[in-house]
Each structure stands twice: as structure tokens, then as C-alpha cells.
Amino acid sequence: MKIVRAKNYADMSRKAANIISAQVIMVPDCVLGLATGSTPIGIYAQLVDWYNKGDIDFAQTVTVNLDEYCGLDQSHPQSYRHFMDEHLFRQINIDPKNIHIPDGKAADTAAECRRYDELIESVGGLDLQLLGIGHNGHIGFNEPADAFSENTNCVTLGQSTIAANARFFTDPSEVPRQAITMGIKAIMQSRKLLLVVNGADKKDILQKVLFGPITPQVPGSIIQLHPDLTVIAADAL
Ligand code: GLP
Numbered sequence: 001m002k003i004v005r006a007k008n009y010a011d012m013s014r015k016a017a018n019i020i021s022a023q024v025i026m027v028p029d030c031v032l033g034l035a036t037g038s039t040p041i042g043i044y045a046q047l048v049d050w051y052n053k054g055d056i057d058f059a060q061t062v063t064v065n066l067d068e069y070c071g072l073d074q075s076h077p078q079s080y081r082h083f084m085d086e087h088l089f090r091q092i093n094i095d096p097k098n099i100h101i102p103d104g105k106a107a108d109t110a111a112e113c114r115r116y117d118e119l120i121e122s123v124g125g126l127d128l129q130l131l132g133i134g135h136n137g138h139i140g141f142n143e144p145a146d147a148f149s150e151n152t153n154c155v156t157l158g159q160s161t162i163a164a165n166a167r168f169f170t171d172p173s174e175v176p177r178q179a180i181t182m183g184i185k186a187i188m189q190s191r192k193l194l195l196v197v198n199g200a201d202k203k204d205i206l207q208k209v210l211f212g213p214i215t216p217q218v219p220g221s222i223i224q225l226h227p228d229l230t231v232i233a234a235d236a237l
Contacts, residue, residue, distance in 0.1 A: 001210070001224065004232045009198050012234035013042030016130070016196050019230060020047060021056050023128045023192070029060040033129030033182070033190055034088075035140075036065070036080045039198050040130060044087040051092045058094040062123050066131075066140035066187075068104040069176040070154065078168050079104065102152065102180035113152040113180060120152075120186045129190035133197060136160050137205050137218035141181035144217045151183040184222055193226045197233040206236045 006012035020043065023030050034040075050056045065080060072079040081101045089099055100119055106112035120126065131139050136158060142149055143158050156178055157165075166172035187193070197206050209220040210231065223229055 001226075002230045003210070003237070004230065005237050006232050006234040009042055009234050012196055012198055012232050013046050015232050016040075016043045016194060017046035017050070019194055020128065020130065021050055024056055024058065024061055027127060028057065029062065030127040031062045031064060031123050031125065033126040033187070034063050034065050034084065035130045035132050036067070036083050037132045037134075039132040039196050041087055043130070043196065048088065048091040056092075058092045060098075061094060062098040063089075063094065063100060064120060064123065064126060064182075065101040066129075067179050067181040068102040070104045070109065070178040070180060071176050072104050074101075074105075078174075102182075104176075104180060106180075109154045109180065113154060116152040116180070116182065117186065120182070126186065126190035128192040128194060129187055131187070131193060131195045131220075131223070133195065133202065133205060133209055133220045134161055135164055135202065135205055137209055137220045139184075139187060139220045139223070141179040142184060142219040144219060146216060148184045148216045148219065148222060149181075150185045152180065152186070153183055154178055154180050184219070188222060188226060190226075191228065193223055193229045195220075195223065195229065195231045197231070197236040200235050202233075202236040206231075206233060 068080045074081040102116050103112050141155050162175045166175050169175050208218050214221045
């Protein structure tokens with residue numbers, strides 16, 4: 001595990017964007033696992049900036065996002081697809097057919113989860129997975145549970161996750177209660193993991209994730225077992 005202490009949010013974002021851009025420059029047709037939440041916004045802004053300067057080319061890059069809310073259409077302003085379009089995809093030259101996000105509106109959720117795992121397999125797995133953590137230690141939307149969820153699955157969001165994500169909605173009652181998330185297996189099989197954490201409010205959970213017991217009650221704790229994990233933290237160590 002490599003732990004990098006960033007000076008502040010901008011520094012965390014630039015350092016993480018450096019790692020992602022190096023991946024894309026070295027392997028233009030790589031598979032990037034991407035994340036949402038407020039933490040990666042600065043990373044995406046930095047990548048867009050370098051793209052505009054001609055330093056990175058995403059023409060061959062494949063992206064696979066971690067998760068999506070159930071019941072939200074792609075065009076819904078709080079859907080993760082919309083988030084990704086706004087912060088990254090619309091601003092770079094990625095080929096739309098190379099963008100993958102679970103379909104939160106799929107009529108058959110179980111079939112959608114299976115399709116997503118097959119898709120990840122068909123692109124050869126992930127080269128680099130970007131991760132954030134929730135205050136309860138979730139990665140993607142893998143919430144604390146009695147066992148790790150191996151495959152892409154439909155989760156019922158915990159109260160603390162609903163409360164944490166309510167800030168993005170006009171009313172807490174609008175936060176979807178379920179989401180489809182990539183499972184722990186695909187995350188752990190990613191050839192590289194990049195965890196970004198920002199803010200003193202994540203200090204306690206980051207300690208548990210990186211140094212506490214490995215337990216499904218703190219789903220992110222499993223990344224301690226990953227052979228190529230980089231953690232970039234600002235004000236959280
Ligand atoms: C959401 C996402 C996670 C993300 C987490 C933290 O629940 N599903 O992938 O890591 O939020 O978000 P933030 O970066 O806003 O703290």
C-alpha cells in the first residue's frame with residue numbers, strides 16, 4: 001500500500017489525475033473504473049484541463065463506473081450517468097460506446113447485474129479503479145453487511161448513506177433507496193486501485209479502512225489485501 005499525504009483538495013486531485021493520465025498515456029485503450037461523489041470532481045476537472053491542452057487522448061479509453069441509483073433515468077440530474085456526463089464525458093473525446101454505467105432503470109435488476117459482470121469480464125477487467133469511501137466505509141455502494149458481495153448487486157442503501165447523499169437532492173425523500181453497485185470481486189481484481197479521500201470528517205473511517213480489521217462491516221477494509229493500492233488523502237490522515 002502506498003499512502004500519499006496531499007497538501008489540500010487541489011493537491012489530492014492533481015496527484016490522482018496524474019496517476020490516471022499516466023495510465024491513459026501508457027495504455028490508451030485501458031479500462032478505467034470510475035467513481036462519483038464529491039471527492040473525484042477535482043480529478044475530473046484536472047483531466048479535462050489536460051485534455052484541453054492536448055496532453056491526454058481518451059479516444060480509445062474504456063470506462064466502467066462503480067454504481068448507479070435504481071429508478072433514476074440517465075438524464076435525471078442526480079443520476080450518476082448525468083454526473084459523469086457533466087464532469088467528464090461531455091468534455092473529452094471518449095467514444096460513447098466505451099462508456100459503461102449500470103442501468104438504474106433496468107426492468108430486471110438481477111439481469112442487469114449479471115450483464116454488468118459479463119461486460120467487465122468481456123473488456124478484460126479493470127486496469128485502474130478509482131475509489132472514494134463513504135462515511136460508513138462503503139466502496140461503490142457496497143454497504144456494511146454480514147458478508148462481502150462478490151458480484152454486481154442491488155443494494156438497499158443504509159440510513160447514513162441516504163442522509164449523506166441527501167445534500168445532492170432538493171428533499172431527502174427523493175434519494176433513491178436502492179442502487180446497483182459493482183461487487184467486491186471486480187474491484188479487487190482491478191490491476192490497480194486508487195483511493196482518494198478528502199476532509200477531516202473521513203479521518204476515522206480512513207483509519208478503519210486502511211488499518212482496522214478486514215470485515216464486511218467496513219467494506220472498504222478489504223482493499224488492504226490489494227497488491228497495488230495507492231491512497232491519496234487530504235486532511236484525512
Ligand atoms: C457515494 C458513492 C461512492 C462515494 C461516496 C463518497 O455514496 N456511491 O462511490 O465514494 O458517495 O462520496 P463523497 O466523495 O461525496 O464523500
